[in-house]
Structure formats: C-alpha cells, structure tokens
Amino acid sequence: MSLLEVKDLKVRVEEREILHGLSLTVNPGEVHAIMGPNGSGKSTLSHVIAGKPGYEVTGGQILFRGEDLLEMEPNERAANGVFLAFQYPVEIPGVTTWNFLHAALNAQRKARGEDEISSPAFLKKVREVAKSLNIPQDMLKRGVNVGFSGGEKKRNEILQMALFEPAVCILDEMDSGLDIDALRIAADGVNALRSPERAMVVITHYQRLLNYIVPDFVHVMSKGRVVKSGGKELALELEESGYAQFEDAA
Amino acid sequence: MNVVAKTETGRALGDAFASARDRLPGKGKIADQRRQAFEAYERSGLPHRRIEDWKYTDLRALMREVLPLAPAPDAAALGRAAAAAKLRAIDGVRRLVLVDGAFAPDLSDLGSLEKGLGIRPLREVLDAGDGALSAQAFATDISDPMIALNGAMATDGVVIEIADGAVLAQPLHIVHVASGTAPASMFTRSLLRLGRDTNVTLVESYLAGEGTKAYQAHDALIVAIGDNARFDHVRLVEDSIDAFNISSATISLGAHAHLNTFGLTSGGHVSRYQLTVTCAGEGSKVETNGVNLINGTQHADTTLFMDHAVPHCASREIFRAVVDDRAHSVFQGRIIVRPDAQKTDAKMMTRALLLSDDAEADNKPELEIFADDVTCGHGATTGALDESLLFYMRARGLPEKEAQALLIQAFVGEAIESIASDALREVAIATAQRWLEARA
Structure with a gap:
C-alpha cells in the first residue's frame, strides 16, 4: 500500500478552482519534488494535505496508508504522521517554543494511545535535536518564532519535524527567504531525517534546493495539474528551459 | 408595570432595612450614617x-431585587463553608473567613499574630464603639447607590491594622463564602490600615458552599496605604454560576507607596467590581491588572476609577477579557489627572478576546486630564483568536480546544504575570486553568 495517494484531486477556494484533478503517489522512503511556477497550485496541495480550513475539495480523494485523510481533523493528521513544514511559520507570542512543543508532542502521543513523555525525557530529546540543527537553547524559551530570523524559523520547523518523527513530510517552499548558509543547515537537517520508512514531498519554485535535497522523483505542476513527472534530471532540465513550455501544455 | 415592580421591590428592601436594624452593628454616629446611606440608595434604587x-x-x-439578608450561618452552613474554603486553600497564608456575611472565628487563623498585626471582626469594632476605626470603615462615597447600600447593610467584615514598619511574611487571605440554603444577600465590609513602611499581601476569594446557588454577595473593601508602604492584592471571584457579586474597593496611597492589585473573575452570574484608587501622596505607584474569563450567560463588569490627585505618581492598567458563548464583559476605566498632579504617568490598555459570535465586550477607557505636564495614554482592542495561529498549532497535533487554551493563556498571561508573588501567580494561573479545563 502506498503511504500517500492523491487521486484526481479537485479543490476550490471561494469560487475559483485551483486544482483540476491532481494525482500523486508517494511510497515510504521516497523523496518527491514538486516544482512549478507561481500560482500553479503547489501550496494549495500542501494546505489541503495538512487540512487548512478554507479549501473545498470538490472531487477526488487523498488516502494516507489507505485511509481517507480528508475525513481527519488537522491534529489527527499530525498524530497519524503527516507533517507540513510551513512556508511562512507563524509567530505565537506568549507561548514558549518549549511549552508548545511539549504540549504538541504529548497531544500526538495521547491521540495514538501512547504514554505522555515526561519533562526530563522531553528536555533531553529537544536538546539533542536543537544541537544538531544549531538552534541555541534560549530560542526554545522564547515565544514560538517570536523575533526569529527567516532561517531560524525554518530551522524551528525542521526541529519539529525531527521531534515528531512523521511518516510523510511536506516541505512548502523551504528555501524561500533563506541565504545559502541557512539553506545548507536546513537541508542537512532534512537529509538527516531521510529514512526507508519516511517519505518527503519537497515543494519548491527553484531547482537550487534540489542540489541539497536530492529527490527520487520530480513532478512539474502547472495550472492545477501535474503535467510531467520524471527523475531528478527533470529538475535540471527545467533550470535550462523554464516553465513556459508546460504552461502551454496545461 | 416596571414602576409598580420597582416600588414593590423598593418597599420590600426598605422593610428589610428597618427589620434588620437590630442585626446591624454600630450605634450613634454609625447608625446615623447607615440611615443616610440607605436614604441615598433609596433615592435612586437599583x-x-x-x-x-x-x-x-x-x-x-x-x-431586579435585593434579596433579604442571609441568616447567621448555622453549624451545617459553617461546615459547608469550611469544606469550600479547604478546597481553595492556599499554602502559607493566614486565612480569615466570612460566611454569609458573618466573620467565622472558628474557620479563621487568629493564632500567633505577627508583630504589628491586629485583626478584629468589624462587628466587634463597631460594638466596642471604636470611633476612629468605625468612621474610617464607613467613610465611603455614598453617591454610588450600591456602595451606599453596602454602607447601610454591612453586617460584618474584618478590620486589619498593620503598625508602622511591619512587614508581613505571611499573606492574608480573606475568604468570602456563601453557604446558605435559601437565596439571600450578604453585606460585608472590611478595612485594612497599612502604616508607614509596611509590606502586606492580601488575597481575597469568593466561593460558594456545596449546594449554595443563588445569592448576592455585596462587599466593600477599604484600604489606606501609608507612606512608603507596599500593598499587593489578588482577588479571585469564583462564585456560584447563579450568584451576584456586587463589590467595591476603595484604596488610597500615601507618599511613595506602591499598590499592585490583580483581579480575576471566572465565577458568578453577574458581577460588578468598582475599584477606586486615589494617589494622595507624591511619588506613589499603582499597578492594577485584571482578567475576566467568562462564558454561558455570565456578565462581568470591572469599573476602575484611577484618581491622580498629586504630582509624580505613575499608574498602569492592563485588563484582559476572554468571552465565550453569550457572555458579556465590561471594562470601564476612568483616569483623572487633577490640576495639581503634574508629572503624572498613567497608561491603560484593555483587550478583549471574543470566542463566539454572540459574545460581547464593552471597553470604555476615559482620560480626564487637567494638568499640562503629564504622560497619559490608553488603548482598547477587541478581536477573535487568530485562525492562522490555530491552524499552525492544530497542524502540530494540538486539538482545537487545547490550541485555544494555549492562546488564551498567552492572552491573559501579561496581566497574570504582573502578580509579584510566584506562589500567588501560580494560584491565579491554576484558577484560569480550571476555567479552561471546564470549557474543554
């Protein structure tokens, strides 16, 4: 059984259809890159997978381990192993990163029928992960993402990814707003999480990110559909020729 | 129709005042003051x-009406009150319990008083004919009808005197418990006199005994803070969900004195807290903070009157309201800076969070400035929880109510953080937590 199956997905936002029958199959261990021009529906796909309100699914389905993902609340999707790294992580003043991560991890464990993690065990775990991502301890005591730089926010997303150990990670424009050093740190963090059980869907506008996170498959999206799929060499091809050819094809 | 009902209600209360007179302590001048206060109330009615x-x-x-005076608590009522007080006991405080409008010595800690601390029931002070203390306890403005009514009807309370230089290591905890079986009203009035260079912390809790539902708690607190003294005050209203709590506090500060007062209202059907703070001595500092956490059909009103009468004083108000269902929160904050009060620094910020479409919050900040060299400001906002934050938190696995609870805690956090004592801040957080858990 595939880990994540998107079948002929049609999605509307308000009165406008954004996805017009998108299909994508992701198996454990695979890294898929989704590329495409602005407005092709890449972020919409990530939002619908995570369960963001405001999107109306008018056709098709999304199966996660064979179960209907669209029937689950966003928090249930997270507990089941779906993780979205946000393009623009929000700031939550007054809620410390520390407190937030502990509450979220325990909520996920509780939902799966596992015991809650104790504060000392949690402390140890977060410290290890934070260290590997070069995240200073005092950042964890601050409000979630409050006063963080763009790079710090993205690293905080990867910290959470490492902590929650999801089965499928959707990385939405992880490279936006990052300089080359920040990008490398973030990509190293992601690569460290690659495993035969875990799948990743990397959404990006530019080929650059794929030099660091090398995909197994590349899909080109245009106007709400996947118009071409191939191996990692497709990304390089796109870098040469641009997206214009596909806009005509769609 | 209304007029008839009002007249009948008024007459019933007039009779109650007349018949209760023998239960109301204080003779001579105090009795005269009570009569004047009742007449002042009667002129306007509710x-x-x-x-x-x-x-x-x-x-x-x-x-609609003021309920008849609660009878003095019997053994069963005292037993229920003791259980309620125990449930909300705070470690390391000196507890003073008022049950159904009467001081309950057996439930109170009156032993081994710290040096410089004097505690007496109001009734005893009035019966003893202590003129100066009695006069101070009843020296409240009777232009407000409900404060006037309290002055007429108060049956008991505590009178606390702190001698110059005394620093109380142990906070005082006045517990107001309603414990009767029939709907009734209780009127209490307490006086704190802080001498020069004193440091005192007071906690007040409003509670109901098991099975006590509809009642009216009317309390008046009078505090005089001496020069260079510090007073910390934490007030927690956890009345029964059918109860009325119509209370006031009148606090004056001497020179270089410091007041830090915090109020949290999560209980009661209808509550109104009128807080009047007067900076009467130069160089004093006031922090007044408050939180309303209400739902259902609750109505909670905090009305603050901050009076800057002298120069070089600073005041800060932070108020937060979280309103769910069809509840209604009111914050009225009036800051007056009198002509002599140059160099006043006064700021007030009030924010309301509406959790439902039917929730209502009224914020009325007012500044009246009669001096020209001052720094004053106020702000008020009302809004809902940020959907993008909620989605982010849910995408990390938090169920909606838990995500809301974290955001609500953060929202009220700034006001609660103002509590100076770590232990009492924890008590306030635990009280807020109970409200959040009850709605989860």
Missing part, C-alpha cells in the same frame, strides 16, 4: 442603564 456609570450593567434588569 442602578439602571440610564445612569452613565452603570449603562452596561443594568442591575434593575439583571438583578
């Missing part, structure tokens, strides 16, 4: 929306 200060809290519509 306040209604056409009285500007009461326009959001129309007691004529909400309360």
Whole structure:
C-alpha cells in the first residue's frame, strides 16, 4: 500500500478552482519534488494535505496508508504522521517554543494511545535535536518564532519535524527567504531525517534546493495539474528551459 | 408595570432595612450614617442603564431585587463553608473567613499574630464603639447607590491594622463564602490600615458552599496605604454560576507607596467590581491588572476609577477579557489627572478576546486630564483568536480546544504575570486553568 495517494484531486477556494484533478503517489522512503511556477497550485496541495480550513475539495480523494485523510481533523493528521513544514511559520507570542512543543508532542502521543513523555525525557530529546540543527537553547524559551530570523524559523520547523518523527513530510517552499548558509543547515537537517520508512514531498519554485535535497522523483505542476513527472534530471532540465513550455501544455 | 415592580421591590428592601436594624452593628454616629446611606440608595434604587456609570450593567434588569439578608450561618452552613474554603486553600497564608456575611472565628487563623498585626471582626469594632476605626470603615462615597447600600447593610467584615514598619511574611487571605440554603444577600465590609513602611499581601476569594446557588454577595473593601508602604492584592471571584457579586474597593496611597492589585473573575452570574484608587501622596505607584474569563450567560463588569490627585505618581492598567458563548464583559476605566498632579504617568490598555459570535465586550477607557505636564495614554482592542495561529498549532497535533487554551493563556498571561508573588501567580494561573479545563 502506498503511504500517500492523491487521486484526481479537485479543490476550490471561494469560487475559483485551483486544482483540476491532481494525482500523486508517494511510497515510504521516497523523496518527491514538486516544482512549478507561481500560482500553479503547489501550496494549495500542501494546505489541503495538512487540512487548512478554507479549501473545498470538490472531487477526488487523498488516502494516507489507505485511509481517507480528508475525513481527519488537522491534529489527527499530525498524530497519524503527516507533517507540513510551513512556508511562512507563524509567530505565537506568549507561548514558549518549549511549552508548545511539549504540549504538541504529548497531544500526538495521547491521540495514538501512547504514554505522555515526561519533562526530563522531553528536555533531553529537544536538546539533542536543537544541537544538531544549531538552534541555541534560549530560542526554545522564547515565544514560538517570536523575533526569529527567516532561517531560524525554518530551522524551528525542521526541529519539529525531527521531534515528531512523521511518516510523510511536506516541505512548502523551504528555501524561500533563506541565504545559502541557512539553506545548507536546513537541508542537512532534512537529509538527516531521510529514512526507508519516511517519505518527503519537497515543494519548491527553484531547482537550487534540489542540489541539497536530492529527490527520487520530480513532478512539474502547472495550472492545477501535474503535467510531467520524471527523475531528478527533470529538475535540471527545467533550470535550462523554464516553465513556459508546460504552461502551454496545461 | 416596571414602576409598580420597582416600588414593590423598593418597599420590600426598605422593610428589610428597618427589620434588620437590630442585626446591624454600630450605634450613634454609625447608625446615623447607615440611615443616610440607605436614604441615598433609596433615592435612586437599583442602578439602571440610564445612569452613565452603570449603562452596561443594568442591575434593575439583571438583578431586579435585593434579596433579604442571609441568616447567621448555622453549624451545617459553617461546615459547608469550611469544606469550600479547604478546597481553595492556599499554602502559607493566614486565612480569615466570612460566611454569609458573618466573620467565622472558628474557620479563621487568629493564632500567633505577627508583630504589628491586629485583626478584629468589624462587628466587634463597631460594638466596642471604636470611633476612629468605625468612621474610617464607613467613610465611603455614598453617591454610588450600591456602595451606599453596602454602607447601610454591612453586617460584618474584618478590620486589619498593620503598625508602622511591619512587614508581613505571611499573606492574608480573606475568604468570602456563601453557604446558605435559601437565596439571600450578604453585606460585608472590611478595612485594612497599612502604616508607614509596611509590606502586606492580601488575597481575597469568593466561593460558594456545596449546594449554595443563588445569592448576592455585596462587599466593600477599604484600604489606606501609608507612606512608603507596599500593598499587593489578588482577588479571585469564583462564585456560584447563579450568584451576584456586587463589590467595591476603595484604596488610597500615601507618599511613595506602591499598590499592585490583580483581579480575576471566572465565577458568578453577574458581577460588578468598582475599584477606586486615589494617589494622595507624591511619588506613589499603582499597578492594577485584571482578567475576566467568562462564558454561558455570565456578565462581568470591572469599573476602575484611577484618581491622580498629586504630582509624580505613575499608574498602569492592563485588563484582559476572554468571552465565550453569550457572555458579556465590561471594562470601564476612568483616569483623572487633577490640576495639581503634574508629572503624572498613567497608561491603560484593555483587550478583549471574543470566542463566539454572540459574545460581547464593552471597553470604555476615559482620560480626564487637567494638568499640562503629564504622560497619559490608553488603548482598547477587541478581536477573535487568530485562525492562522490555530491552524499552525492544530497542524502540530494540538486539538482545537487545547490550541485555544494555549492562546488564551498567552492572552491573559501579561496581566497574570504582573502578580509579584510566584506562589500567588501560580494560584491565579491554576484558577484560569480550571476555567479552561471546564470549557474543554
């Protein structure tokens, strides 16, 4: 059984259809890159997978381990192993990163029928992960993402990814707003999480990110559909020729 | 129709005052003051929306009548009160319990008083004919009808004197418990006199005994803070969900004195807290903070009057309201800077969070400035929880109510953080937590 199956997905936002029958199959261990021009529906796909309100699914389905993902609340999707790294992580003043991560991890464990993690065990775990991502301890005591730089926010997303150990990670424009050093740190963090059980869907506008996170498959999206799929060499091809050819094809 | 009902209600209360007179301590001058206060109340009756200060809290519509005075608590009532007080006990405090309008010595910690601390029931002070203390306890403005009514009807309370230089290591905890079996009203009045260079912390809790539902708690607190003294005050209203709590605090500060007062209202059907703070000595500092956490059909009103009468004083107000269902929160904050009060630094910020479409929050900040060299400001906002934050938190696995709870805690956090004592801050957080858990 595939880990994540998107079948002929049609999605509307308000009165406008954004996805017009998108299909994508992701198996454990695979890294898929989704590329495409602005407005092709890449972020919409990530939002619908995570369960963001405001999107109306008018056709098709999304199966996660064979179960209907669209029937689950966003928090249930997270507990089941779906993780979205946000393009623009929000700031939550007054809620410390520390407190937030502990509450979220325990909520996920509780939902799966596992015991809650104790504060000392949690402390140890977060410290290890934070260290590997070069995240200073005092950042964890601050409000979630409050006063963080763009790079710090993205690293905080990867910290959470490492902590929650999801089965499928959707990385939405992880490279936006990052300089080359920040990008490398973030990509190293992601690569460290690659495993035969875990799948990743990397959404990006530019080929650059794929030099660091090398995909197994590349899909080109245009106007709400996947118009071409191939191996990692497709990304390089796109870098040469641009997206214009596909806009005509769609 | 209304007029007839009002007259009948008024007559019933007049009879109650007349018949209760022998239960109301204080003779001579105090008895005269009570009569004057009752006449002042009678002239207006229960306040209604056409009285500007009461326009959001129309007691004529909400309360309709003042219930008869609660009988003195019997053994069963005292037992229920003891259980309620125990449930909300705070470690390391000196507990003073008022049950159904009467001081309950057996439930109170009166042993081994610290040096410089004197505690007596108000009734005893009045019966003993202590003129100066009695006069101070009843020296409240009778222009407000409900404060006037309290002055007429108060049956008991505590009178606490702190001698110059005394620093109380142990906070005082006044527990107001309603414990009767029949709907009734209780009127209490307490006085704290802080001498020069004193440092005192007071906690007040409003509770109901098991099975006690509809009642009216009317309390008046009078505090005089001496020069260079510090007073910390934490007030927690956890009354029964059918109860009325119509209370006031009148606090004056001497020179270089410091007041830090915090109020949290999560209980009661209808509550109104009128807080009047007067900076009467130069160089004093005031922090007044508050939180309303209400739902269902609760109505909670905090009305603050901050009076800067002298120069070089600073005041800060932070107020937060979280309103769910069809509840109604009111914050009225008036800052007056009198002509002599140059170099006043006064700021007030009030924010309301509406959790439902039917929730209502009225914020009325007012500045009246008669001095020209001052720094004053106020702000008020009302809004809902940020959907993008909620989605982010849910995408990390938090169920909606838990995500809301974290955001609500953060929202009220700034006001709660103002509590100076770590232990009492934890008590306030635990009280807020109970409200959040009850709605989860």
